[in-house]
Amino acid sequence: xxxxxxxxxxxxxxxxxxxxxxxxxxxxxxxxxxxxxxxxxxxxxxxxxxxxxxxxxxxxxxxxxxxxxxxxxxxxxxxxxxxxxxxxxxxxxxxxxxxxxxxxxxxxxxxxx
Amino acid sequence: xxxxxxxxxxxxxxxxxxxxxxxxxxxxxxxxxxxxxxxxxxxxxxxxxxxxxxxxxxxxxxxxxxxxxxxxxxxxxxxxxxxxxxxxxxxxxxxxxxxxxxxxxxxxxxxxxxx
Numbered sequence: 258x259x260x261x262x263x264x265x266x267x268x269x270x271x272x273x274x275x276x277x278x279x280x281x282x283x284x285x286x287x288x289x290x291x292x293x294x295x296x297x298x299x300x301x302x303x304x305x306x307x308x309x310x311x312x313x314x315x316x317x318x319x320x321x322x323x324x325x326x327x328x329x330x331x332x333x334x335x336x337x338x339x340x341x342x343x344x345x346x347x348x349x350x351x352x353x354x355x356x357x358x359x360x361x362x363x364x365x366x367x368x369x370x
Numbered sequence: 371x372x373x374x375x376x377x378x379x380x381x382x383x384x385x386x387x388x389x390x391x392x393x394x395x396x397x398x399x400x401x402x403x404x405x406x407x408x409x410x411x412x413x414x415x416x417x418x419x420x421x422x423x424x425x426x427x428x429x430x431x432x433x434x435x436x437x438x439x440x441x442x443x444x445x446x447x448x449x450x451x452x453x454x455x456x457x458x459x460x461x462x463x464x465x466x467x468x469x470x471x472x473x474x475x476x477x478x479x480x481x482x483x484x485x
Contacts, residue, residue, distance in 0.1 A: 261412065289471030300374075300460075303473030346412070350471065356401055356420055357428065358474070360412035 259283050263347060263361035270337050271369050277333045278364040280347030284328035288355065292321055292332055293346040295363070301346060304332075337368040372397045376461050376477035382485045383448065383455060391446045391480045393461035400466040402444035403474065406430060407458040416459075419444055420466060448482065456484050 262281040270276050282290065289308045295301040305314040310325040318335045334341055344363040350356070374395045383389045395402065401420050405413040415428030419438040433452025438444055444463075448455045458481050462474040 263412075291471070291473055293474075300476040300478050301474075303475070306471050306473050308471060348413075348474075355471075356418055356426075356466075357415060358403070360405070360414075362410060362412040 259349075259351070259359045261347060261349060261359050261361040263345075263364050265364060266362070267365040267367070269367045269369065272338060274337050274368075275333065275335045276337055276366065277331050278345065278366075280330045280332070280349075280361055282328050282330075282347075282349045282359070283351075284326060286351040286353055287325045287328075288350050288352045290323055290330050290347060290349045291358070292330070293348065294343045295346055296343040304345075332364075334366070337366070339368045339370050342366055342368045374461055374463055374475055374477035376459075376480050378480060379478065381480055381482045383482060384485050386450045388447055388449050389482070391448070391459055391461075391482070393444045393446065393477060394442055395444075395461075395463045395475070396442060397463055397475060398441070399463035399475070400441070401464045401472075402438070403462040403464075404428075404434075404436065404444070404446045405460045405462065407460060413460060416446065455482055457482060
């Protein structure tokens with residue numbers, strides 16, 4: 258079982274603050290990294306799929322970067338809003354088992370109005 | 371609307387009983403997955419299937435069984451051999467495109483508890 262670490266476990270910010278969190282994964286045999294947003298009482302929703310070292314993806318106020326050589330990805334939220342409150346999950350899979358995803362335990366973000 | 375439907379939302383199991391969790395998708399996805407979530411932990415893979423009539427064990431398959439007789443359906447049976455079945459179970463599906471990683475689409479989950 259490959260280890261995926263997310264930090265911090267939880268984060269409390271004020272509306273308007275910018276924030277970021279980290280996903281760390283084994284750098285060998287990397288194939289792709291996914292970010293998901295999981296709101297309470299809903300199902301996880303895909304944010305980004307990242308494959309190339311140096312990749313940067315953006316969706317509105319949310320962006321992500323990828324460093325496959327050192328094994329980490331950052332997720333940034335600019336000007337957090339209460340509707341950004343959710344658990345953010347990362348998952349990666351390797352070149353030797355394309356269909357097997359390894360998930361981190363998530364970062365729970367709470368944005369106070 | 372296309373999506374994944376899991377049922378029931380809540381399920382209670384008595385000691386020594388097998389229970390089956392349903393997962394149906396109408397997204398025309400080839401690959402389907404079952405995950406288990408315990409408090410403070412990430413999603414752990416129980417079983418996955420890339421194609422009809424084929425499935426592979428994930429990291430925590432002991433005490434579980436699956437079938438994939440139809441593309442749309444991937445039911446999970448929690449057997450009496452699973453000694454600690456209380457958890458939240460998520461089903462997911464994705465397209466299969468060689469050379470391109472595809473995002474997973476998830477159901478709303480089933481929460482299983484022991485009576």
